[in-house]
Amino acid sequence: MRRLGIALLMSIVCSVRAMAGDPQQLYYALRNKVLSVKDYTADVKMKIDIDYMKIPQLDGKLYFKSPDKMKMVRKDGISILPKKNINLALGSLIPPGDVTVIDVGTAVLNGKTLRVLKVIPEAENTGIILTKVWIDEATVMAWRTETTTRDEGTVVMELTYGKYTKYSLPDKISIIMDVKEYKLPAGVTMDYREVPQDKPKPKEDAKAQKKKGSINIAYSNYVVNKGLDDAIFADPKPAKK
Amino acid sequence: MIKLLRIELYKIFRRPRTYISFGVVTATAFIFQLAMGAGGREFIEFGMQDVSEQFNVQGNIINGYLVAYLILQSLLIQIPLLVALVAGDTLAGEANLGTLRLILTRPITRTQLVLIKFFASAIYTVLLITWLAIIALFLSLFMFGDGDMINLKSDAFVLILKHDVIWRYVCSFGFATLAMTTIAALSMFLSAFADNSIGPIISTMGIVVVLTILSNLELPLFNAINPYLFTAHMVGWKGFFDSIPPYSAIGHSALVLVAYTLAFVGGTIYYFNRKDINS
Amino acid sequence: MTPIVEIQHVTKSFKGVVRVSDLSFAIGKGDVYGFLGQNGAGKSTTMRMILGLIFPDSGKIFINGTEFNNSRRHLLRHVGAIIERPDMYGYLSAWDNLKIFAALTDTSIPATRLHEVLEQVGLKGREKDKVKTYSQGMKQRLGIAIALVHQPDLLILDEPTNGLDPQGIAEIRELIRSLSKDHGKTVMVSSHLLYEIEQVATRMLILHKGNKIAEGLVGDLLNPNEMQVDVRIVPREGVAALIAASGWAGQMVVADNTLLTFRLNKEKIPALAAWLVGQGIGIVEIRSKHSLEDYFLSLTND
Numbered sequence: 089m090r091r092l093g094i095a096l097l098m099s100i101v102c103s104v105r106a107m108a109g110d111p112q113q114l115y116y117a118l119r120n121k122v123l124s125v126k127d128y129t130a131d132v133k134m135k136i137d138i139d140y141m142k143i144p145q146l147d148g149k150l151y152f153k154s155p156d157k158m159k160m161v162r163k164d165g166i167s168i169l170p171k172k173n174i175n176l177a178l179g180s181l182i183p184p185g186d187v188t189v190i191d192v193g194t195a196v197l198n199g200k201t202l203r204v205l206k207v208i209p210e211a212e213n214t215g216i217i218l219t220k221v222w223i224d225e226a227t228v229m230a231w232r233t234e235t236t237t238r239d240e241g242t243v244v245m246e247l248t249y250g251k252y253t254k255y256s257l258p259d260k261i262s263i264i265m266d267v268k269e270y271k272l273p274a275g276v277t278m279d280y281r282e283v284p285q286d287k288p289k290p291k292e293d294a295k296a297q298k299k300k301g302s303i304n305i306a307y308s309n310y311v312v313n314k315g316l317d318d319a320i321f322a323d324p325k326p327a328k329k
Numbered sequence: 330m331i332k333l334l335r336i337e338l339y340k341i342f343r344r345p346r347t348y349i350s351f352g353v354v355t356a357t358a359f360i361f362q363l364a365m366g367a368g369g370r371e372f373i374e375f376g377m378q379d380v381s382e383q384f385n386v387q388g389n390i391i392n393g394y395l396v397a398y399l400i401l402q403s404l405l406i407q408i409p410l411l412v413a414l415v416a417g418d419t420l421a422g423e424a425n426l427g428t429l430r431l432i433l434t435r436p437i438t439r440t441q442l443v444l445i446k447f448f449a450s451a452i453y454t455v456l457l458i459t460w461l462a463i464i465a466l467f468l469s470l471f472m473f474g475d476g477d478m479i480n481l482k483s484d485a486f487v488l489i490l491k492h493d494v495i496w497r498y499v500c501s502f503g504f505a506t507l508a509m510t511t512i513a514a515l516s517m518f519l520s521a522f523a524d525n526s527i528g529p530i531i532s533t534m535g536i537v538v539v540l541t542i543l544s545n546l547e548l549p550l551f552n553a554i555n556p557y558l559f560t561a562h563m564v565g566w567k568g569f570f571d572s573i574p575p576y577s578a579i580g581h582s583a584l585v586l587v588a589y590t591l592a593f594v595g596g597t598i599y600y601f602n603r604k605d606i607n608s
Numbered sequence: 609m610t611p612i613v614e615i616q617h618v619t620k621s622f623k624g625v626v627r628v629s630d631l632s633f634a635i636g637k638g639d640v641y642g643f644l645g646q647n648g649a650g651k652s653t654t655m656r657m658i659l660g661l662i663f664p665d666s667g668k669i670f671i672n673g674t675e676f677n678n679s680r681r682h683l684l685r686h687v688g689a690i691i692e693r694p695d696m697y698g699y700l701s702a703w704d705n706l707k708i709f710a711a712l713t714d715t716s717i718p719a720t721r722l723h724e725v726l727e728q729v730g731l732k733g734r735e736k737d738k739v740k741t742y743s744q745g746m747k748q749r750l751g752i753a754i755a756l757v758h759q760p761d762l763l764i765l766d767e768p769t770n771g772l773d774p775q776g777i778a779e780i781r782e783l784i785r786s787l788s789k790d791h792g793k794t795v796m797v798s799s800h801l802l803y804e805i806e807q808v809a810t811r812m813l814i815l816h817k818g819n820k821i822a823e824g825l826v827g828d829l830l831n832p833n834e835m836q837v838d839v840r841i842v843p844r845e846g847v848a849a850l851i852a853a854s855g856w857a858g859q860m861v862v863a864d865n866t867l868l869t870f871r872l873n874k875e876k877i878p879a880l881a882a883w884l885v886g887q888g889i890g891i892v893e894i895r896s897k898h899s900l901e902d903y904f905l906s907l908t909n910d
Contacts, residue, residue, distance in 0.1 A: 141380075142487040142572035159387070164491060166388035166477040240383075270379040274483040278402065278545060280567040280582075281555075336711050344699055427695025431754065434659045434691065434764075435712035436684040605662035607622075 111191035111205050115182075117228050118221070121256050122179050127153040127316040128257065130307040132160065136168060138301030140270040143168065150307070156180050157321045176261065176305065181235040181245055183209035183216045197222055197231055215239065229256055241266030252310050260306050267301040330445070333437065337449035341415060347453070350411035351460055357407065358400050358464040362472055365396045376481045386479075393470030394478035394494050398570065400465040405505060405566070409512040409537045410530070411457060416450035416516035417529035420601065424608035425525040439602045443517070447594050450513040458506045466498055480570045487572050497574070501566035504583065508563040511586045512537065514593035521601045524608045559589045610673040612637050612762050612794045613658060618667030620653055620818075627653045629818040631667070635796055635811070637761075640788045642809030642826065643798035644904065650818040651798040652692060655766050658796075659689055671762070685713065688760035690768060694751025698740030702731060702750050705739055709754045717758060729753045729783065745776035752783065763787065763795045769804060777804070784808045802904050806830055814904065835896045836861070837877055839868040842890030850887060856880065 132150045136143045148162035158176060160167035170176065190206040202222040209216055215238050222232035233245045243265045247258040341347050365372070369391040380386060420443075423429035432442065478494050480487040489497065512533065519529035540560035543551050555561045562582035568574050611634035620628045628650040635641045645651045656662045658669055660680045669676040671683040696705045706726065710717040726732050729749040739747065748768060755763055765784070769777040785808055787793040799805050805812050806826060813823040822829060841847065848863040859872040859880075870880060877896060884891055 140485050142485050144488070144490055144493070144572065146488075162388065162477070164389065164474075164476045166386060166390055166479065166488060168488070169385045169387075171383055171385055265383075268379060268382055270484070270486060272376060272379075272481055272483045274545065274547065277481060277483045278564060278567075279483050280564040280578075281561070332711055336708050339704075340697065340700075340708065343704075426697070427693055428697060430656070430661055430691050431689075431695065431709065431751075432712060433661055434684065434687065434689040435709060436681045436714060437712055438681050603663070605622075606656065607662065 111203070112187075112189040114203065114223060114225065114228070115187065115189045115205055115207055115221070118223055118230055119179075119182055119184075121228055122182065122230070123154060125152075125154065125255065125257065126313050127151075128255075128310050128312045129314075129316070130257075130311070131309045133306045134160070134168075135304045136301070137304065138267050139299055140267075141168075141301070150176075150305075151316060151320050152177055153316045153318070153321065154179060155184075157318070159321045170263070170265065170303065176263065176303070178230060178233065178245065178247065178258075181216075181233045181243060182219050182221060182230070183207050183214055184211075185214065186210040192220075195222060200224060200231065202231055227253070227256075229253070252307070255310060255312050257310055257312065258307065260304065262305075263303045264300055265303070267299045269299075330441070333441065333445045334448055334452075337445050338452060341449055341453055346418075347415060350414055350457055353407070353411060354404065354457065354461050355464050357404055358461070358468065361400050361403065362396060362469055365391060365399065366472065369396070373479075373481075377479075377486070380486050389474055389476040390479060391473060392476040392478070393466065393473040394475060394489075394491075394498075395480075396469040396473050397466040397498070398478065398480065400469065401461070401501070401505070401566070404461060404465065405508075405564075406541070408457065408461070408505075408509055410534050412450070412454050412509050412512045413516040413530045413533035415453050416513035417520050417533055418526035419446040419450055419517050420520040420597075421523040421526040421529050422520075424523070424606070427608060429608055430606050433606055440598050443521075443594070443598045443601050447514060447517055447597070450517060451510045454509045454513050455506055458502055458509060461505075462498070462502050478570075482571075485571075487570065489570065489572070497569040500574075501569040504566040504569070504579065507583055507586050507590075508566065511559055511563070511590045511593070514590040514597075518593040518597045518600075521597045521604065559586060562586050611635055611670075612639075612672060613641075613796065614670040614673075615654070615658070616668045616670070618654070618657060618664045618669065620650075620657060620662065620664050627818050628657070628664075628815075631815075631818070631820055633813055633820065633823055635762075635794060637794055638788065638792060639794055639811050640784060640809045641794070641796045642805030642812035643796060643815065644800070644802060644805045644812055645798070645815035646800050648817075649800075649815040651800075651815055652766055653818075654815070655689070655691060655764050655796070655798060658764060659687065659691065660684070661691070681714075685715070685758070686761045687764060688755030688758065688762070689764040689766075690748075690751040690755055691764070691766045693770070694747045694754075696739045696747065696750065696754075699738065701736050701738055702726070702742070702746075703735040705750065706735070706753055706757060710757045713758050715758065721757060721759075725753045725757045728756065730779070744771040745773065745779075748772060748776070748780065749783075752780070756787075761794060763793055763797075765795065765797045767798055767800070769799070781808050802898075806898075830898045835872060835874045835877075835898060837870045837872060837880065837894065837896045839870070839880075839884065839891060840893040840895075841866060841868060841884070842892060844889060847889060854883070856883065 130150050132148055134146045146162060146167065148160045148165065148167055151159045151161065156177065158169060160169050187210060188208045192204045192206055194201050195204050203225050205221050205223060207219045207221060217236045217238060220234040221230050223230055229249060231247055235243045237243060243263060246262040248260040250259040252259060373390055374381060377386065420429065423432060433439065475491055477491050478489045480489065515536065516529055516533040519532045520526065523529050537560060540558045544555055544558050544561040562585045565579050565582035568579040613635040615631055615633050618628060618631045619626065631654060643651050643654070653662065657664050660676060672686065674683060676683055697708070703722070706722050710722060723732070726735050729752050731746065731749055731753065734746065739750065742750065752765070752768065755765070769780050772780065781804070784795055784797060788795055797808060809826050811824065812826050812829060814821040843865045845865060847865060847868065851857060851860050851863055851868065856870065859870045861869040861871055863869070872880065874896060877894065881891065881894060
């Protein structure tokens with residue numbers, strides 16, 4: 089583990105020195121670093137804050153395998169993860185392959201001055217149209233991404249680093265995403281309506297606006313690049329048709 | 330009074346008809362459990378379509394808690410019939426049998442008789458709901474295991490953690506007992522007017538079905554009367570399966586049900602004390 | 609002495625039809641009070657009013673000198689009744705039925721009393737059988753056991769011999785007599801048959817379409833001096849004149865060529881028969897009956 093940390097640190101230092109001032113190189117350095125984490129497991133505390141989802145904090149173990157395999161396991165419990173395109177992995181929110189990078193200057197985020205890049209993939213089949221990424225040039229770590237996807241709207245990820253900086257893995261992430269409508273016929277669910285209280289009806293124009301939701305995850309006890317079997321990610325029951 | 334209540338319960342539980350209800354609950358729940366075992370996943374995925382578009386929901390979703398909830402949801406529409414089967418028979422059945430006139434020539438008051446009949450029906454209701462709890466909840470847990478429970482509402486997807494479920498069931502079974510006691514009181518009230526039990530049983534079901542339809546119609550006119558329909562409050566047990574139960578609304582619903590129950594029992598006492606027994 | 613039951617000007621209508629009209633009577637302690645009337649005369653309605661099953665439109669009912677409505681529960685401790693059919697819980701045994709109805713009092717009745725009363729009505733040994741397997745007569749006897757179990761002073765029995773075979777009728781009749789004579793009970797018993805009332809009652813009341821027609825001691829109402837004797841004869845002209853001229857003229861009611869009707873003492877029937885034979889009148893049939901019965905039958909034939 090210590091050897092891995094040193095290797096990562098070396099690569100950061102080398103990259104920064106070599107690519108300073110070149111946004112394209114900065115982006116590639118970031119991506120290489122992100123993709124250098126081949127797998128990890130971590131204990132997570134996840135809070136989903138979406139209007140129609142009434143879900144308490146979910147504690148569980150998160151398994152990740154590059155590039156996009158992810159699974160959350162809760163003992164005897166139900167786990168909920170966003171689908172593939174809005175993965176909780178940073179690697180899925182930044183464009184792969186050849187890209188065009190535009191430097192849009194710096195911005196201050198939580199008191200930290202960060203380089204802001206716009207990254208456009210050259211391939212058309214990536215699912216990502218554009219990613220805006222806020223990078224700490226000193227450590228080559230992304231603190232925020234704003235990804236416009238083809239099918240899932242815009243996904244914003246904010247990352248906070250602390251104890252696991254040496255693996256370039258966040259302590260906390262926050263994902264803000266577009267949320268689709270949820271509705272089941274009341275005649276089927278036969279809900280209990282709180283009859284005596286006249287609840288204010290949602291405004292009509294509220295429907296027209298795209299709803300946003302957020303998912304906040306706190307990580308701990310990372311175990312990185314120990315090799316995870318694909319079987320871990322297999323759905324125990326047949327997936328949805 | 331206790332002696333009279335014991336006699337009443339003895340009469341109820343010595344009659345084969347009483348056990349039909351327990352049999353119906355058992356059979357329906359068991360068929361439901363088998364169906365959920367066979368095709369529950371497709372059924373739930375259909376309900377979760379909107380959620381599944383964006384999220385992977387994994388784990389033992391079809392667990393005992395969810396199956397029990399679905400059984401309750403469907404059975405609590407039929408249980409009024411099973412309650413009416415006994416409560417609707419309390420006075421009318423005795424009239425039909427001819428035993429009412431014999432009972433009323435004994436030195437007990439008519440008010441006493443109505444109260445005994447009501448309490449006996451309420452005890453039967455408690456036992457039926459307890460049986461439902463055993464069959465729907467414990468048998469489902471045995472068959473499907475436990476776990477976190479999902480609840481699909483018309484406007485929300487609720488997830489309740491495993492350790493947070495049981496107390497909600499205890500409360501909802503308690504609430505369901507109260508709601509069914511209201512049905513028992515209604516049935517007994519109708520029973521006071523009749524000389525055979527078919528009328529009150531069918532009338533009770535008619536009233537419950539019509540008012541339930543009105544309660545679920547989202548039309549402005551019905552929304553205005555909805556707070557006054559006891560059927561709208563009968564589903565208050567579901568409130569315990571919200572992420573944070575709306576306690577004040579549930580409390581209000583419980584009070585409405587208690588008020589209706591008292592009104593039905595009071596109405597029965599008033600009418601029955603003035604009724605000529607011609608049967 | 610205060611009558612055990614007193615009815616004062618009681619009237620009851622159902623849907624505009626008067627069932628009992630301004631009825632008053634009293635039942636003294638120890639009486640076997642016969643309540644006679646055809647079906648629909650108002651007997652059951654009156655009995656139901658005495659038991660508080662239905663409420664009079666007007667008038668008052670007293671039991672042991674206390675107005676019934678003021679103390680229904682207390683007064684019913686002293687009353688046992690069967691109204692119309694003895695309906696019970698068919699799915700339960702006779703013992704269970706007896707136990708259930710015995711418990712519907714505020715006093716505790718020991719099992720020995722249940723055995724005693726079953727013995728009294730002749731159901732001992734059959735008490736474990738379900739009532740639905742009972743014959744009508746057994747149900748009737750079980751009904752009487754239920755009415756008797758709490759040792760009431762007053763028994764109200766509505767048509768207790770209905771549906772019974774002759775032997776059953778005789779048994780019930782004997783039971784009623786014994787209850788009155790040996791146990792000092794006051795019994796109010798209704799029937800649509802005069803003969804039955806005559807057999808058991810000490811006093812009687814005749815009810816017709818809700819109105820009291822006659823009331824009094826059975827001995828007075830059914831006076832043996834008032835027998836009606838119908839003599840059917842071989843047709844013969846001038847019989848009426850023959851009788852009018854004889855010593856039987858005072859007793860003759862109607863006479864034509866085939867039927868002669870007299871009102872006379874039962875003991876004079878043989879002499880009348882001998883006289884008719886002596887006059888060469890061919891007798892086909894002689895029937896005697898109480899004049900009250902004739903009257904009652906005429907009501908029944910309305």
